[in-house]
Every structure is written in structure tokens, then in C-alpha cells.
Amino acid sequence: MGVKNIVNILEENGYKSVLLVISAMGKMTNALEIVIDNYVEKDKGLVARVDAIKTFHISIIKDLFGESRHKAFEQVEALFQDLESFLETNTSNDRSYIYDQIICFGELLSTTIVSEYLREKGIKNNWVDAKTIIRTDSNFRDASVNWKQTETLIKKNINTSVLNITQGFIGSDSKGNATTLGREGSDFSAGIIASCLGAESVTIWKDVPGVLNADPRYFKKTKLLKEIPYEEAIELAFYGASIIHPKTLKPLKNKDIPLFVRSFLNPKEKGTSISNYRSIKPVLPCYILKKKQLLISLSTLDYSFIIEDNISEVFGLLHKYQFKVDMMQNSAISFSICIDNKFDNLEKLVESLEEKFKVVCYKNVNLYTIRHARGRNIKMIEKGQKVLLKQRLESTAQLIMMAD
Ligand SMILES: Nc1ncnc2c1ncn2[C@@H]1O[C@H](COP(=O)(O)OP(=O)(O)O)[C@@H](O)[C@H]1O
Numbered sequence: 468m469g470v471k472n473i474v475n476i477l478e479e480n481g482y483k484s485v486l487l488v489i490s491a492m493g494k495m496t497n498a499l500e501i502v503i504d505n506y507v508e509k510d511k512g513l514v515a516r517v518d519a520i521k522t523f524h525i526s527i528i529k530d531l532f533g534e535s536r537h538k539a540f541e542q543v544e545a546l547f548q549d550l551e552s553f554l555e556t557n558t559s560n561d562r563s564y565i566y567d568q569i570i571c572f573g574e575l576l577s578t579t580i581v582s583e584y585l586r587e588k589g590i591k592n593n594w595v596d597a598k599t600i601i602r603t604d605s606n607f608r609d610a611s612v613n614w615k616q617t618e619t620l621i622k623k624n625i626n627t628s629v630l631n632i633t634q635g636f637i638g639s640d641s642k643g644n645a646t647t648l649g650r651e652g653s654d655f656s657a658g659i660i661a662s663c664l665g666a667e668s669v670t671i672w673k674d675v676p677g678v679l680n681a682d683p684r685y686f687k688k689t690k691l692l693k694e695i696p697y698e699e700a701i702e703l704a705f706y707g708a709s710i711i712h713p714k715t716l717k718p719l720k721n722k723d724i725p726l727f728v729r730s731f732l733n734p735k736e737k738g739t740s741i742s743n744y745r746s747i748k749p750v751l752p753c754y755i756l757k758k759k760q761l762l763i764s765l766s767t768l769d770y771s772f773i774i775e776d777n778i779s780e781v782f783g784l785l786h787k788y789q790f791k792v793d794m795m796q797n798s799a800i801s802f803s804i805c806i807d808n809k810f811d812n813l814e815k816l817v818e819s820l821e822e823k824f825k826v827v828c829y830k831n832v833n834l835y836t837i838r839h840a841r842g843r844n845i846k847m848i849e850k851g852q853k854v855l856l857k858q859r860l861e862s863t864a865q866l867i868m869m870a871d
């Protein structure tokens with residue numbers, strides 16, 4: 468969301484006792500991922516990549532503060548010095564550790580700029596380093612929250628009577644190293660903080676009117692879901708409706724804190740409300756598309772059955788290599804799984820599986836999930852496509868298709 472939009476939203480909705488959770492600007496997390504690749508692979512393009520990220524942020528502060536040497540320029544410079552110093556002095560080869568120490572700069576930069584801009588506009592605020600309030604384990608890139616310590620830190624470090632600004636997505640381990648909660652984890656950070664503080668509500672501001680019955684990037688005619696029960700929202704997020712991070716809802720549901728999804732383009736509109744409703748309103752089929760999934764079909768080498776013992780072995784490997792299973796189906800001598808290759812561990816997985824099974828792997832498939840599906844909704848999705856696997860459970864249908 469644009470920095471200037473934040474001012475509108477705060478002025479419109481009030482900002483006493485508000486905590487803002489902000490993610491990195493634009494595509495900065497993706498840009499920093501390339502910096503990380505360049506750094507790890509000792510690519511000569513590293514310096515130019517870092518410079519491009521710096522230029523992007525400097526152009527934003529020039530636009531916000533004019534050419535004058537505002538304090539924000541010094542703060543942004545200082546953050547880039549910290550980043551460069553990490554790149555020069557780091558001795559670790561742990562890619563995930565390196566990833567988290569670098570990727571967090573996207574959020575540190577954005578919150579610093581927003582905090583200064585709000586001050587410039589007369590909106591006093593406290594900038595809070597998320598590393599001082601979100602305590603996690605050291606599972607870099609996908610850290611788990613230590614809820615007890617986090618709650619203590621949040622209650623100790625947040626003054627709830629004022630406006631606070633902190634970074635989404637990041638936390639720290641017990642040694643003070645930066646950690647992250649998984650891509651797109653800013654919503655989850657908001658859920659964690661709200662739960663620890665017993666907040667009245669959480670609002671996530673997006674570029675869409677709210678939660679729609681399909682992602683408008685891939686579906687033409689979408690409709691707004693006005694009310695969604697927590698359970699339904701958890702299912703939608705789990706199946707891949709990327710508007711909400713799947714982990715966000717649990718901490719909110721546990722404390723009955725409603726989640727609003729609203730548009731920063733139309734801040735007066737109510738958007739979607741997720742709470743203890745009986746059913747979604749309006750009741751519509753909801754379409755979820757997950758692209759770039761993997762479909763792996765396993766069969767035994769000697770025609771023995773695929774049963775509990777070898778299935779548990781397969782799951783052991785999936786857990787070891789950090790694969791998330793989207794869908795699975797088995798027969799006597801074959802087992803198919805649709806998985807998300809988030810951590811680039813496919814080669815290692817296939818190598819291990821091939822010791823026991825014949826492995827067929829489709830590397831780029833689309834997974835469609837339809838909630839509240841009727842026959843005609845499924846037919847519409849199937850039309851003209853090559854369906855590799857299909858499953859239906861009550862009103863949820865899942866289809867795996869070859870990508871174009
Ligand atoms: N069911 C859905 N309803 C609305 N938007 C959706 C849905 N599923 C996916 N999206 C996508 O989520 C995007 C907003 O989420 P995201 O990109 O994570 O926002 P941000 O990066 O600003 O936090 C929308 O632009 C839309 O393309």
C-alpha cells in the first residue's frame with residue numbers, strides 16, 4: 468500500500484491505541500531474495516542489486532520529503548550500512564540464516580520511512596523493532612513462535628495507549644538473530660500481536676475490496692464475500708487463497724478477535740468481516756488456484772502394496788525436506804501427492820524416494836480447489852484442460868491440471 472494511503476486510513480479511522488504492522492515496499496522482498504542468491508553464489512551482480520534497492524527507497528523518500536536532507540535519509544543510509552556490514556562480515560554458510568538476516572531489511576526500511584512520514588504529518592508514533600517483541604525458535608525462514616515469551620515481550624514493550632508501528636514477517640531467536648515467519652507472514656504477525664494484546668479487531672488493508680470468491684488475477688467475474696466464519700476462512704487460506712496467510716486466523720479465532728479485510732483504494736467500504744458467523748454470506752462457490760505445484764506419483768518397484776509403513780516413510784521425507792502436501796490419493800500400488808516446492812528441495816526428495824519407488828514427477832501443475840462446488844462449477848474449471856487428478860470431498864473439489 469502507498470505510504471500516503473496510510474495517512475488517509477489513519478485519519479479516517481483514528482489511530483489512538485492502534486498498532487500498525489507493515490511489510491516491505493513494492494516487490495522489495497523478491498528483490499532482496501535475489502540479493503541473497505547473488506551473495507550466496509558470489510555473483511558479481513550483488514553490488515548493483517543492493518544499489519537498485521537503495522535507489523528505490525531513496526526515490527520514495529525524495530517523493531515523500533522532498534530533496535531536503537530529512538532525518539529519514541540518514542536512517543535509510545544507516546540501514547544500508549548495516550546491510551553492507553552484514554554482507555562483509557558474515558562467516559556463516561547457513562543459507563536460511565543468511566536469508567533472514569538480509570530479508571528483514573525490507574521491513575526495517577519500510578517501517579522507518581512510514582514512521583518518519585507520519586511524524587512529518589503530525590501523527591506521533593512509536594517505531595517498534597519486531598525483533599524485540601516476536602520471539603521464535605531458530606528455524607530460519609519458517610520460524611515457530613514462542614508464544615509465552617512473545618506475549619511477555621509484547622506486554623512489556625508495547626504502550627497500547629499510543630500509535631505503534633512495527634514490521635510484519637520478522638522476529639528474533641533467543642540469540643537476537645533475525646528470523647522470519649514464512650513469506651507473506653505480515654498478516655500472521657498482526658494476528659500474533661493482536662492475540663497477545665487481546666486486541667478489539669485486526670484489519671488488513673489490501674488492493675482488493677475484501678475476500679472475493681476467487682483471485683481476480685486469474686478469474687474474471689469475482690464477487691465479494693461479506694461475512695466469513697473463521698473455520699471457512701481457515702480452509703480458504705489453507706487451500707491457497709493467498710489473500711490471507713494460513714496461520715493468521717488461529718490466534719484470532721482462539722481469542723474471538725474479528726478480522727476485517729478492506730481495500731486501501733476504497734477505505735470507506737466495509738470489505739469482508741471474518742468472525743463467528745454460521746455460514747459465508749453470500750453463499751457462493753469459491754475458487755482457489757495454486758500455481759507451480761508438483762505432482763509426484765509413486766509406485767512400488769515390485770508390485771507390493773503401498774500401505775501404512777511405506778506411506779509413513781514418504782511423509783517422513785516430506786517433513787524432512789519441508790514440503791507441504793496439498794492433496795493426496797492412493798491405490799493398491801501407487802500413491803500420488805501434490806506438493807508445494809517452497810524450499811527448493813525437490814532433487815533431494817526425488818533421490819530419496821527413488822531408492823524405494825518408481826517416481827513420476829510433473830513439475831508445473833495447477834491445483835484448483837473449489838469450495839461449495841456444484842457439478843457445473845467443476846465442469847467450468849475442467850473445460851478444455853488436461854486433468855491429472857480429481858478428488859471430491861463433500862462440497863470441496865480439487866483438480867490437478869497440466870499448466871499451459
Ligand atoms: N480470494 C481472494 N480474494 C481477493 N484477493 C485474492 C484472493 N485470493 C488471492 N487474492 C490476491 O491477493 C492479493 C492481495 O494480497 P497480497 O498480494 O498478499 O497483498 P499484500 O502483498 O499487499 O499484503 C490480491 O491482489 C489478489 O490478487
Ligand SMILES: N[C@@H](CC(=O)OP(=O)(O)O)C(=O)O
Nearest residue numbers: 490491496636650651652653
Ligand atoms: N514482505 C514479506 C511479508 C509480507 O507479508 O509481505 P506482503 O504483505 O507484501 O504479502 C513477503 O513479501 O513475503
